Amino acid sequence: xxxxxxxxxxxxxxxxxxxxxxxxxxxxGLSFAGPHRTALFxxxxxxxxxxxxxxxxxxxxxxxxxKVVRSGGVRYAAELREPVPGEEAVSMVRxxxxxxxxxxxxxxxxEETARWLEAxxxxxxxxxVHRSRAAGE
Numbered sequence: 001x002x003x004x005x006x007x008x009x010x011x012x013x014x015x016x017x018x019x020x021x022x023x024x025x026x027x028x029g030l031s032f033a034g035p036h037r038t039a040l041f042x043x044x045x046x047x048x049x050x051x052x053x054x055x056x057x058x059x060x061x062x063x064x065x066x067k068v069v070r071s072g073g074v075r076y077a078a079e080l081r082e083p084v085p086g087e088e089a090v091s092m093v094r095x096x097x098x099x100x101x102x103x104x105x106x107x108x109x110x111e112e113t114a115r116w117l118e119a120x121x122x123x124x125x126x127x128x129v130h131r132s133r134a135a136g137e
Contacts, residue, residue, distance in 0.1 A: 023099035
């Protein structure tokens with residue numbers, strides 16, 4: 001036991017989170033519990049929300065994608081022509097879904113992927129609410 005005070009890790013900026021390797025975080029976070037899953041649902045979800053926010057993706061599009069994953073599975077969602085609107089977003093989200101599909105093995109992993117997408121949608125929504133409140137709207 002140490003007598004030194006424990007300090008928390010300083011927060012990461014949006015740019016730092018946006019540069020996270022989301023596909024790798026999905027592969028490891030869906031395959032292994034513990035710190036990998038924590039990182040996926042923490043920094044990974046926030047980084048994904050930052051990226052989608054910068055592309056103007058609405059939270060409801062990501063929430064709908066979560067429903068598709070829950071209903072048809074992550075492999076099915078990865079094969080969709082347009083899982084979210086916009087070419088750049090499609091490319092990015094498809095890479096995430098394909099990474100999740102390599103780790104997804106059955107209903108439990110599909111459910112974890114859907115939960116992660118719901119977390120991303122919620123964070124995306126919170127970012128928008130905060131921005132509109134800060135702007136005085």
